[in-house]
Structures are given as structure tokens and as C-alpha cells.
Amino acid sequence: SRGAEPPDRRGPAEAEAEAEATRPPTPGEGGRTRSPRRRRWLAVLTTVVALAAGGGALAFSRFGGGALTPRVTGPSPTAAPSPTPSTTPSTTPSTTPSTAFGSVLEKAARTHRITIGVKGDLPGVGLVSGKGFSGFDVDVAGYIARRLGVPADGITFRRIGMGERVSSLADGVVDMVVATYAYDDNKQDDVTFAGPYYTAHTDVLTVKNAPIRKLEDLAGRRMCAPQGSRSVKLIQDAVTVRAVPAENYAQCMDKLVAGEVEAVPGDDIIVAGFADRVTGLRMAVPGLRLTDQRYAVGLPRGDVRTCEAVRRAITQMYRDGTIDDLLDKHFGEVDFKPDRDLPPPLACR
Structure with a gap:
């Protein structure tokens, strides 16, 4: 059907995310390359120091190939992630805040998880119920996250209000905001806007x-x-x-x-x-x-790399017909002609 992507086809953002996770180490002084064992322990030490500086606690679990995967210790979320992103209600971040990484894109590449702030009181757009989150914004957010290399079961949605968008991004409570965030009314907010994804x-x-x-x-x-x-x-x-x-x-x-x-x-x-x-x-x-009213994706201030990746994902969403499918899915029962043209992109800064 229109909008479906072959399972083995990677988008530009996914390729960049994988490259971010697999980039080889740079040579040390005198052209010598650190041994794998030394690199591993340096990575552990660096991450622990970074997390300690931010007041976070970290535990490590070992998987195949000796990879070290961070997971935050502390209380478990009230609801476990489900295989489909639109049914994952959350009141707490699902993983290490993006502030512990160089960018949201890097976090997505290394943890394969992301927390997205959405509305919870708008039917058809962003609504939370006993079945989880649903709506146009929720589906757009899920599409973008998957283009960044995050699988459906790695996406956690969190309901946020208008007054929480900036602080939630700054504090690492969420990694991005897709919540009818109109650039035209909020361009002075201390965030980086990617998009817009809809006018x-x-x-x-x-x-x-x-x-x-x-x-x-x-x-x-x-x-x-x-x-x-x-x-x-x-x-x-x-x-x-x-x-x-x-x-x-x-x-x-x-x-x-x-x-x-x-x-x-x-x-x-x-x-x-x-x-x-x-x-x-x-x-x-x-x-x-x-x-x-240009609805854009809110990102932590200065995260230009993720902004550019999100813009590419939005462009692909229009090109492959997904935007048409989502508009028909959520508003098809109304006599309504939504804007289906790809909006001119905002500058990433």
C-alpha cells in the first residue's frame, strides 16, 4: 500500500544514525590506535563521568560481541513499552536523557530508544486513553523516530502541556516534541525547530x-x-x-x-x-x-544534526505518500481539504 517501506531499505537518517554508532575510533598520539579492550574501558569511564556530572546513575549489561549498553537504574516506568508506538503511555522518561549524548540522533543510534512529548487532549491529533496514545501528531512522531533508526518498541510517548515544552527539552525529560508546536507563535522559544511537518x-x-x-x-x-x-x-x-x-x-x-x-x-x-x-x-x-501555523518538531537548543535528520524524514514522509495516508486516516470523515504540500523547511539553528 502507499506509504509502506521495504523492511530492508534504510533512509538517509537511519544510515547516518548507524554510521554514528559504528564510526571507528580516531588514532591516538603517534598514529597508534588504542586496543579494543582499552577503548571499551575508556568508553565506560567517559560515560560514567558524564552521567555522574549530571547526577544520573548508570548500570551496564553485556550483550553479544561484548557491547556495553547503558540503562538507567531506578524505578521502572508505570507502563512497559509496547510493540506499537501509539500504545505506549508514559509518565517518566524511558531511557537516558539526550543531554547525556552529543545529540538526539546519537542517542537514537546508541540506545535505539527515544522519548517524544505529545499532546494528550486533542482527538485525532494527540490523545491519550486507556489504549495509549493516538492521533496524527503521534503517528508523525513515530514515523520520524523510525527514520532516525529507533524501532517501534523503542519509542515512548509522554504527555506534555504547552508550558512544559521548553523545559522538558532542556531538562532531558523528552528528546523531541511533536505537539501542534506552531513555530509562528513560538519562534522565540529556546529550542531548535525542525520542519515544519504540517501547515x-x-x-x-x-x-x-x-x-x-x-x-x-x-x-x-x-x-x-x-x-x-x-x-x-x-x-x-x-x-x-x-x-x-x-x-x-x-x-x-x-x-x-x-x-x-x-x-x-x-x-x-x-x-x-x-x-x-x-x-x-x-x-x-x-x-x-x-x-x-507551521507545526514543527521541537528539539533541544542547538541540536542541528538531529534537526537536519528530522527534516529529511519529513521530506520522505511527503514523498512516499505517508502524509496522505495519515491525513485520510485521522480526518477522512470530515469534509476537509488539508494542506498536503511539503512546507518550505525552516533553517536548522
Whole structure:
């Protein structure tokens, strides 16, 4: 099917990750190369010193070929990793923080594990339930991680809020963030942005065949106004609407289904995600496209190597058709034409 990759085909990011893990040692002074045994113990000593400096504890387990694999000691995660990334809820990091490595890419190559911060309250985008994590962002994150060389059972998802994105990356709680992280609204954050992986647009959700096709059609109509929504003010500044307050988007959806409001504003992909769960009533996103919101992957500040690898993974996701499959999978029940073109890349810095 479209988007499937041959199991033995490596992407550029995977090849780079493998090269990172298998790069030969550099010669010592006088052109002499350290013996394998000495290199092994130097690697152990270096890692222990680095972990001790960061306050971490480390244990080693020996596998075939004498390889030394780090694992963090301490309490086990509340849920064991599952074979599929979308069913791996977590409240603690799954492995050594990326701050113990030169980059997230290096961590992925050496540990084959990664922790990704995602939303947990957005149906169709990033939602956590008893079955684990699911949604468009979750699947995008899983695709990127696999292109970095991390197998599905090495991916751990962690729910994070808007106010936790920067600190979670800086503290090594997560290695990357894929959580409707709009570069345009957050470009001053102390992180490195990779992508974007999707360009969202401010729009509204309506019942299908509602007489709302353009911004002016909202004039005088009842529009839900969820608390804290920037989209409400954006629309109110352009046209006079009858705002109906609500605590959140879930209440807005109830009001829309009940006919108490005629439109729900927000990023197109977010309102479409809520609508995709509605049964018995067809919903639509008319395509007002009032603003651009470039959703990007958040990385630790200055991690340019991983940023470039993530950009390559995103490009491949569009080229091999995976992006189309994911958009259809999560928003296919809504009359909605999402942006399917590869967004121009942001500079990695």
C-alpha cells in the first residue's frame, strides 16, 4: 500500500544514525590506535563521568560481541513499552536523557530508544486513553523516530502541556516534541525547530452544507468561543459574530451538534480532529485559511544534526505518500481539504 517501506531499505537518517554508532575510533598520539579492550574501558569511564556530572546513575549489561549498553537504574516506568508506538503511555522518561549524548540522533543510534512529548487532549491529533496514545501528531512522531533508526518498541510517548515544552527539552525529560508546536507563535522559544511537518490554518468547523463558505458568511452568526482561543479574537477583529462562551472545545462540539452554535473556530486540523469523532452528523471545514501555523518538531537548543535528520524524514514522509495516508486516516470523515504540500523547511539553528 502507499506509504509502506521495504523492511530492508534504510533512509538517509537511519544510515547516518548507524554510521554514528559504528564510526571507528580516531588514532591516538603517534598514529597508534588504542586496543579494543582499552577503548571499551575508556568508553565506560567517559560515560560514567558524564552521567555522574549530571547526577544520573548508570548500570551496564553485556550483550553479544561484548557491547556495553547503558540503562538507567531506578524505578521502572508505570507502563512497559509496547510493540506499537501509539500504545505506549508514559509518565517518566524511558531511557537516558539526550543531554547525556552529543545529540538526539546519537542517542537514537546508541540506545535505539527515544522519548517524544505529545499532546494528550486533542482527538485525532494527540490523545491519550486507556489504549495509549493516538492521533496524527503521534503517528508523525513515530514515523520520524523510525527514520532516525529507533524501532517501534523503542519509542515512548509522554504527555506534555504547552508550558512544559521548553523545559522538558532542556531538562532531558523528552528528546523531541511533536505537539501542534506552531513555530509562528513560538519562534522565540529556546529550542531548535525542525520542519515544519504540517501547515495548519485558522478556520472554523461547521455542519456540512451550512451556508458558511467565506469569512463574511460568519457575520451575525453564533460562533462558539472556547476559553483562551486566539482564533476567536482573530475572527472577531474581522467580522461581527455572536460569541457563545464555552469552557473548552468539547463543550463547543456539544453546542455545535445541538445546534446552539453554527461554527467553532480553531486550527483546521484541531477542529477536524474533534469532528472526526462525531457520528450521525457530517462536519465540514470550509477552508477560510485565515492564518498559517507551521507545526514543527521541537528539539533541544542547538541540536542541528538531529534537526537536519528530522527534516529529511519529513521530506520522505511527503514523498512516499505517508502524509496522505495519515491525513485520510485521522480526518477522512470530515469534509476537509488539508494542506498536503511539503512546507518550505525552516533553517536548522
